[in-house]
């Protein structure tokens with residue numbers, strides 16, 4: 001398995017996004033500028049967390065998916081089933097945190113927060129994301 005690939009552990013029951021998770025996701029989704037994605041985020045819950053100990057979470061929303069044609073436009077390689085919003089952030093003691101929102105089949109699927117294998121990132125101290133790219 002590749003380092004940094006999340007291995008999901010389902011939560012016993014889905015939970016709401018924390019305030020800090022929501023703030024971060026709002027910032028990423030804001031860059032995409034897609035209303036459908038925003039509506040998904042409003043209703044999104046967390047269904048699983050990464051087993052490795054990092055702060056990545058799996059998301060779920062029952063709102064309508066982003067249309068395939070739109071996904072293809074947003075996706076760098078022109079895929080109709082996936083695009084991602086990539087960014088960099090940092091927190092005290094964590095100079096480089098890689099933040100990725102994965103959108104799969106038109107729906108928010110995963111928030112990846114990578115600062116090293118098994119490293120939990122203090123979301124409350126996370127700086128606003130920079131170098132945001134949609135591909």
Ligand SMILES: [Zn+2]
Nearest residue numbers: 050052053054
């Ligand atoms: Zn992990």
